[in-house]
Amino acid sequence: MRTRSTHRRAIAVVAGAVTSALLFAGCSFEGDIQPDVPPQTTAAFADETVQQLTDAVTHAMGVTGSSGAIVGVWAPWSGSWVAGLGTQRPDGGGEVTDDLVFRAGKVTRAMTCDVLFEAAAEGKVKLDDSITEYVSGVPDLKDVTLIELCDGTSGIGSYAGQLYSSWLSNPGRNWDPRYLASFGLGQPRTADPGVAYRDSDAGYVLLGLALERATEATAADLIHGYVADPLGLDATALGELPDSGVLKGGQSVNNAEGALDCAQPLDLTTASSSSGFTDAGVITDIHDLGRYVQSLASGSLVEDDDRFNAPVAVAADAPSWYAADGGALIAGSLIGQYGKVPGYITAAFADPATGLTVAIVLNNSAADAAVGEYLAWELAAIASKTPATAGETAPEAGLPWTAEQYHAAIDTLAVCTPPASE
Secondary structure, X not given: OOOOOOEOOOOOXXXXXXXXXXXXXXXXXXXXXXXXXXXXXXXXXXXXXHHHHHHHHHHHHHHHOOXXXXXXXXEOOOEEEEEEEEEEEOOEEEEOOOOOEEEOOOHHHHHHHHHHHHHHHOOOXXXXXXXXXXXXXXXXXXXXXXXXXXXXXXOOOOOHHHHHHHHHHOOOOXXXXXXXXXXXXXXOXXXXXXXXXOOOHHHHHHXXXXXXXXXXXXXXXXXXXXXXXXXXXXXXXXXXXXXOOEOOOEEOOEOOOOOEOOOOOEEOOOOOHHHOHHHHOEEEEHHHHHHHHHHHHHOOOOEOOOOOOOOEXXXXXXXXXXXXXXXXXXXXXXXEEEEEEOOEEEEEEEOOOOOOEEXXXXXXXXXXXXXXXXXXXXXXXXXXXXXXXXXXOOOOOOOOXXXXXXXXXXXXXXXXXXXXXX
């Protein structure tokens, strides 16, 4: 059984957050934790770099049918680029700006694990506690621990593939977490706990339920109190999108002739985030997303020396540099997450040593979620080769892939035809 040492800094609740203060009585939050990465230069990327980055994003927009995208790329030694591209809908609806809020998708997994580590450091749970100590009605999971749910090594199945069509046909439905998890639990376990990675949304939902029970707080309050508030992520919360200031999300579906209609995607902006809960239910903006993934990668919020020290291969045929651990994916020197929810494909990765950070969202979820991951890696490869600005030093180590490699990989997942001008 895997065990970990957990060390947590004390953090104090921001003055005025009365609800959090009551819910977390006995915990101390200090707020405004800074990601422990190299300071960002104030310089902007060279025009040539910005054009390369823009071309990569618009290419991904074209093959996914996305009318809009928001992207942030930060290379502390060279420059940064944060932008909204395209329009809210294929027929217009206003330009996309970088301050719009969207659904963060699977980045929620890492935040749920943050809560686990923090709660464990406070003695409210133990990482090796059985899930059955907190969630009733799952006696066959007695051998599954909380940390295995976080690491993705529980062997439990997923529910998204079975319910996704229902999310499209009934986007406003409120989904009960236990009902969602039941679809993953209904699948055969693929391996003994702690042995191999299995992408399991049901596992993160169960982890969220366990943390609610152990702390006597809602999952939304846990994400706020342990993650968003300490990091100053004002746009980040577990819950529904606001009524305004939102990147509209949709998904292309088949028309009457059975062909994918990339020109008129189904509007899923108001789809309920309850389908994601503590697996994929968080909302955020690109600035918060970049700051969060820097904190995740550098261990600034959760001080656990072992969190990413026992990675497990994502798949038997995965590259040697690609693994999973601690609620995150590890790609070379980058740590982060990616995925899709109805309306959005998202990804965010950061290098804790160099501070290289990429965060993206596309507003059409028709394509495979891997497009988000591949785009993030393509952008990271471009930014990693940018020269240092005056007074800075470019890192020597590179990434184990090229921008061209993942540009081509995105083409293999195309569901729409890019404009002829591309």
